[in-house]
Amino acid sequence: MASTGFELLQVSLPQLAAGALQTLSISALGIFFATVGGVLYGVLANLGKRPVNIALQVYLELFRAIPVLVWLYLVFFGLPIFFGLSIPSFWCAVLVLGLWGASEVGEVVRGALRSLPRGQREAGLSIGLSGWQLYGYVLLPQALKRMTPPTINLYTRIIKTSSLAVLIGVVEVIKAGQQIIERTYESVLIYGALLLFFFFVCYPLSAASRVLERRWAHT
């Protein structure tokens, strides 16, 4: 049994690998857009402009109140119907994960920036820094330390949530596994492999977060 299981894994490996590549690509792109968008959100939220804050609040609540799954359906099925805009399912998943992640990262960045002493901003301005320089050299580097642990936690959630993409037809790693199971009935083995896959992708991230947190505790 063990040897046949091993053989089976070997045979199915290319199929699983293709799925894994989809999962990793969607996750990586989602994380990228979540980070870029989140930093933008956090900085905008700190400008203290009322219309901007209202817009961000609406955006945040929409992504907090509506499940990611519903967003996937809305974008995948809704955009072609209402706007005649058809996006491939892979990019739908990236878009939804990116937008959802950006709202979450954005709140983290906003909080981290707000927690900095107000004097940092004034000291930066008083030596003539521009807004960009103020955020780039003074505020964001100091906020980074505070925002890293919750942001990395979110990255692992994005990776795990990316499996929802299967529902709009992306053959990511779980779907690939299920296809193999349908053929072979080796559910325990395949789900075991999937378990290990997600663990070995997500665990290093949490470990890195802990290492960074410890290293920065002294600075």
Place this chain on the structure above:
Amino acid sequence: MSALIEFQGFNKFFGEQQVLEQIDLQVQAGEVVVILGPSGCGKSTLLRCLNGLEQAHSGSLRLDGKELLAPGTDWRQVRQRVGMVFQSYHLFGHMSVLDNLLLGPLKVQKRERGEAQAQAEALLARVGLLDKRDVFPRQLSGGQQQRIAIVRSLCMNPEVMLFDEVTAALDPEMVKEVLQVIQGLAREGMTLLIVTHEMAFARAVADRIVFMEAGRILEQNPPERFFTQPQSARAQQFLEKFSFVESLPKTLHKELS
């Protein structure tokens, strides 16, 4: 000679509350002006308006004859000419002392690193902290951090320096080292606007004392005159409180002996 800094009929509100009312103040180049007054009288706000950290509401504020309250004022330019030092130092905690000092010269003024660093090191040596060049702010005492903060402003080669209660957060034994640095700048003929509660220092360093209360300037006089014959009743009361504090140890001493 026209004044370097000129407030005229200057008003500032926080919401409904007027915190500066009809301020008229002229500061000549090279003058050392110390602003005194009870807490909340608007003296810090006055300095912050001059640096663009607070927005003025009406009146006129000129630097070198140029109106700053006109739209289109480039505050980044103004801030390079008018340095500011704060009560709580506000050094950038994630940067070494040298990086703190060089951020403005390199990124704002786009100066050459070698030249800027040479100046920063010379100024550090002058305040006796050259050996702290590579440490981080958290490793320094309050007095050391404040001296570094002064050097950070000086590295921009400002024409005017604003000191906003810069010794108020310091332990008593560290006050002197900071005041000495400011006194040195005064002797060199730099234009200084100082808000402080150190009366003896004010008397020693000022060319002129400006006394404020409730957002207004009540009197402006040379220090000897202000401290010996204050004109307004409020200034007299204010000075009495401080002389009471100064006489306190002696009184206690008498009672104890």
